[in-house]
Structure formats: structure tokens, C-alpha cells
Amino acid sequence: MKSFTKKSLIPLCMAAVMTLSACGTNAGQPAAEGSGKDAAQPAAGSKAQEPVKVVWWHSMSGELGKAVDKLVADFNASQSNVTVEAVFQGTYDESLNKMKASMDSKSGPTLIQVYEVGSRFMIDSKAITPIQKFIDQDKYDLSQLEENILNYYKIDGKLNAMPFNTSNPILYYNKDMFKAAGLDPEKPPVTFDDVAQAAKALTKDGKTGASFAIYGWLMEQFFANQGADLLNNSNGRKGIATESLVNGEAGVKTLTWWKQLVDDKVALNLGRKTDDTKKAFLAGQIGMTLDSTGSLRGIVDGAQGKFEVGTAFLPKPADAKDGGVIVGGASLYVLNNRSEAEQQGAWQFIKFLAEPKQQAYWHVNTGYFPITKKAYDEPTVKENLTKYPQLKTAVEQLHATKANTATQGAVMGVFPEARQLTETAIEEVLNGKKQPKEALDAAAKEITSKLAAYNKTVAP
Template identity: 70%
Template structure:
């Protein structure tokens, strides 16, 4: 890599990367922070299929930096063990690097010495930055070189990581938010336990009926990811210029009609005592839900097995689509999670070896193992034909809601998802605005106006740095 590129990359990193909540924090869904997975299925290991990579006497080493800890980390280790045993030409070494932000900071520090990874896992909101860094080889390069069939992958997942018609990274851990509700409490309140509230208005009505005797109808964590999803679900772009996809974003649209109406609905739930404000931690809302203190909550699809297992013997868990305002435009959910990026400062043979590993991860049986042992969506369509996945759906029928919601999301700039180089910072600003509105520090519109300006200013600074 040329020195000028390294310098530019370092400048970008210093502008963008902040110490933000990531996979070691409390929120779940879009940043690899799930801590409630149900654990590995003993004996369920991905198959040892042969790689097309030749087998030299000295195998090519691929270093993979990731941010999957705990039980997720154990699943990652198993994937690597099975790949390494499936062939002899490549040896993958997985290295846990802490949170996504920590991992990116370490990558920044490694660029001059080239001591960094061949492959790195980056959360979805880091995508624009990774492309702008010019430190990666787009996955499309490898796809085109061998005619790899992208149609075997879930379009509503790959769409997020596709820019200017090119797939830049390969999806790895993918999730989106769904509504979780307590069916037993629904029955007791005279509500249909088999019908989840689908609109903001229905959520408010149900929450009011469910609120009594110290029990709240709902609680949603103050999480910027949820606001991003509410926009997409109502067909509204989060930033200008086609959500930053037709051209670089220059302005936040957080304070538009969709944002104002959504935050007003959220605040009304709190003010009417139909919902509790438990702060920014999804771990806290999850705990309250499992304790029967709240009847509805929002959480990642990757939390499903953990929530259902924890509720077993206490109450039956229902799941529903992410709600939206009645009369809102068609939309859909955005994929959260992270993807895999190939670094371009490594030798060509090392990059190709990383691609071989990526292809292995995308195989149906491998995806079935990953899905069942983590709760993340399979990125490969044929994974749903695997017995392992079918058996898991039979045991956890609630996950069908997540699958249907993903497949029913209509592709658009809104549902494909916003991109901007300062997304991690923007998410924190949004959470501050929600907090100000819910606690009465600011009027919802004022909180959003101030937040939108702050985000737009940061986007402007970032864009100047690129020039």
C-alpha cells in the first residue's frame, strides 16, 4: 500500500473512530453484542467439504480478526477448525480483537507495518468508512474472477453491502429487530395471544390494556438501531442522496415527518405510563420482559433462542414484525450485524485464500450450523433445506416471524439501509436525542432538529476529509 494511502487511511480513522458502544456493550442486534445465545448444539458441526484451493507444501496463512466473544466465539472457533481440517492448502487463524471499534482501531495501527489481518469482521455501520479507506479488495473482484453465483445468497442481506452494483464485503452475522410479547399476559388482558400488534396505534392500545398492578405494557431500549429500523420500515430514508447510496450523504433526515411522528408515539407511550423507559440497555429491557414486568419489547432476532429458553416454564413468547405507523409507506427491516472484508495490503495469494474461506462459510451446511448455534440468519437460501435448520424451526417456531419479515421486506433505498462514514457517532447522537425527548429535557421535534444538525455537521467534516 502506498504511503499516501496509508496516511489518508489514518486521517480517516482519526476523524471517524470513537470509543462507542459495540459488541462488548449492552445493546444487541447490529453490532455483534448478543450475550444471550443458547449455546452450541453438541455434535452439530459444519461439514468438511473440499476447498478448490490447491494444497502447497507450505499452506497459506489467513489471519481473521473478529469480534465474536463468549458462545459466539466458540462457534467461530469451530468453523475455523472444520475449515482447516477440510483441506491442507490454507490455515485460517481466528483472533478475537474485542469490540468492533477496538478491532478497527487495531487495524488502523497495523496498516504501516502490515501486521494486521487478511480478513476482518466489521459491523454494518462501518461499511461506508471501509470503502472510503481504500484498504479493501471488494468481494465482487473474486466473484467476477470465477463466476461465483451470488443468486444463491439472500438478496435482502447482500443488498446492504452492495454499492454501485458491486458486493464489497460478504455478510457474516446478520439479524434484524422483531417485537417480542408475553402471550400469557395477552390472554389475561383479553387480547388475542396469536396476533401481535402490527402498528404503532395497535401497540399503544395493547400496551394500555396490559398496564396494571405494577406491570407495564411495553419497554423499548433507547437504541439508535431501533430508530434506523423504524425509518426503514416506514419507507423513509435516514439520510439524503438515496440514503447515501446514489451519492455520498451530506445531510441527516432524522428530523423529518417520520422521525417526529415516531418519537412522538414513543414519548406518548412513556407519558401515558403504558411503557417504561429503562434506558439504553437492551439487556435491561430483556430482563424486565423475562421477569414479566413488561409485556412487550423490541430485540434482535439473534436474541430469540435465548429469550425463548429463558422464558420456558414461565410464559409463552410470541413474536411479531417490527411495528410501524398505520398508513406508512411500504418498507422493510434493515439487516444488522457484520460482514467480512478482505484487506488489500496482503499478497494476492493470501487474499484469494481468504476468499476460499469466505466461500466455505457461505455453504448451506456451514450456514445451517452457524444459524442454529448463534441465532443469526443464514445468508444462503439453501441452508433452510438443511435438516438442522428445519429441526430448529420446529423447536423455535417463533423464528419463522424473523424469516418472513426478512423475506417480505421490499427492496428500496430505505430498507437497504443508510450509509455514512460517521454512522457510529450518528447513532450515539440519535440515542441522546431520544433520551432527551423521553425524559422531557427537550420537545421531540427540537431534540431531533438538534441531533440532525449535529450529524449533518459531522458528515460535512468527514466528507471534507475525503477530499
């Protein structure tokens, strides 16, 4: 999901995550309460049974932030042993950089929300206690959770973080425009060719068939949907990734199709911002777009009274191999520089969040997937699916995804930079400056170079 700014994770500062002398400090960042001492130990004169305090840094603002606050309040009211304090820390990048700066002084959190492309970095930082440790100690039953969500966060079969906010991309289309163009609104396009044919039929009367934001996440999803790895060494999951494969057949095929849509004037190039394509879709200017499932409620509500929104699986080439979609969003990491009591308190909170009731609340109020299967049995979720039947597409797409290294998703320490380079390549092609293979070759070379530089900083 595009909920972060595309800033660098500063891979060459990796060594400084270990020593934390080169990354600098954030003088404007207030220290968390209890910093510099074991927060699990009561201060002199306090009650012996004072609850353990767990500070949780997150990046959920607006309505999402309100939902976070409600979950925290419910947890704190449900028991007396642990008190969670949720602290908004800005974007994912901003929060992660603050974490780096806090580690020496222990002024950082016990628990932190990190976006999915920060996964390799968090492991390499040596700053976390893998969630697998708590799972094994507790004999926690992972079978109650969605396998295709868990798979992203597993490396070597072990879970490093607990999924929290999860989404994937779907095709949104204007059913009214489909009817007006003589297309069956109940039969959305499935393949790249289907999209091209539908876009051609929809382009008339000053309206255009489609527009897709220039977003690296979408290219990653197109790879997965074709069963193709984005990186060598099985997407960096059977060894550290050393080479970008973005210039492979899946990438060239996708970008050639995308470029043809623009050249045929049946798709608009509206740039990198997903908000711009979303606005064009809601204004009835385009008939189809791609966006996160996390945007579904906003899109459906925004179209209310204007047109009916249809949803479909992410399109793929007719000859694509088995694949599906990769989860986007973020997960929760427990930091290992906090006391054992705090870490255990964080685990209790994580388990609470994963319960069906909490997952149902989170899903209904945010649009993110429940990570717990039984959440779909909750009355509120059933009511929500009745109100927003388009959500069924997202759930069915998740469940139809074939588990393999392509759909697990790539892991690398330079992911944000890689996305920017991929977006530059897409931009160059759509603007007619380069051919698809040429642009993707250049991106792959630069990403591979950045991988080499990063890997040197984390070499044992």
C-alpha cells in the same frame, strides 16, 4: 444488533487511515505471525507446498466465539491449501482501530469482521479488495444468497463485503400476559396504534405494557419500516451523504408515538441498555419489547417455564409506505495490503462459510440468519425451527421487506456518532426535556456537521 460499544470511529482520523501516522499505534497489540513479510511465501528450508496462512480478526466472544472456532476448524480440516487462524480482537470498534494501526507494518489480518455501520468507512479507507472482484473472477453465483441481506453491502451494484452474522429487530411479547389482559395471543400488534392499545390493556397489577431500549439502531429500523431514508442522496447510496434526515416525518412520527406511550404510563423508559429491557421482559414486568433476532434463543430459553414468548414484525404507522427492516450485524472484508495468495485464501474461506451446511450450523448455534437460501433445507435448521417457531417471524419479515434505498440502510462514515446523537435526542424527549421535532432538529444539525467534517477528509 447491539454487540458493540458506542465509541467513535474517529472520522477525522480518516486521512490517517491512508497514511496511518496520526492514528497512533497500539503498543500492546501483538503482531500477527508472518508480519512484515509475504506470509504466502514459505520461509527458507520449509516445504514448498506450505499452506497459505490467512489471519482472520473477529469480534465474536463467548458462545459465538466457540461457533467461529468450530467453523475455522472444519475449514482447515476440509483442505490443505489454506490455514485460517481466527483471532478475537475485542469489540467491533476495538478491532477496527487495531486494523488502522497495523496497516503500515502489514501486521494486521487478511480478513476482518466489521459491523454494518462501518461499511462507508471501510470503502473510504481504500484498504479493501471488494468482494465483487473475487465474485467476478470466480463467476460466483450470488443468486444462492439472500437478496435482502446482500443489498445492504452493495454500493453502486457492487458487493464490497460478504455478509456474515445478520439479524434484524422484531417485537417480542408475553403471550400469557396477553391472555390475562383479554387480548388474542395469536394476533400481535401490527401498527403503532395497535401497540398503544395493547400496552394500555397490559398495564395493570403492577405490570407495564411495554419498554423499548433507547437505541439508535431501532430508530434506523423505524425509518426503513416507513420506507423513509435516514440520509440524503438516497441514504448515501447514490452519492456521498451530506445531510441527516433524522428530523423528517418518519422520525417525528416515531418519537411522538413513543413519547405518548411513556406519558400514558403504558411504557417504561429503562434507558439505553437493551439488556435492561430484556431482563424486565423475562421477569414478566413488561408485556412487549423490541430486540434483535440474534437474541431470540436466549429470550425464549430464558422465559421457559415462566411464560410463552410470541414474536411479531416490527410495528409501523398504519399509513407507512412500503418498507421493511435493515439487516444488522457484520460482514467480512478482505484487506488489500496482503499478498494475492492470502486474499485468494480468504476468498476460499468466505465461500466455505457461505455453504448451506456451514450456514445451518451458524444459524442454529447463534440465532443469526443464514445468508444462504438452501440452508433452510438442512435438517438441523428444520429441527431448530420446530423447537423455536418464533424464528419464522424473523425469516418472514426479512422476506417481506421491500427492496429500496430505505431498507438497504444508510451509509455514512460517522455512523456511531450519529447513533449516539439520535439516542440523546430520544432520551431528551422521553425525559420531557424537549419536544420530538426540537430534539431531532438538533440531532440532525449536529450529524450533518459531522458528515461535512468527515467528507472533507475523504474528498478526492
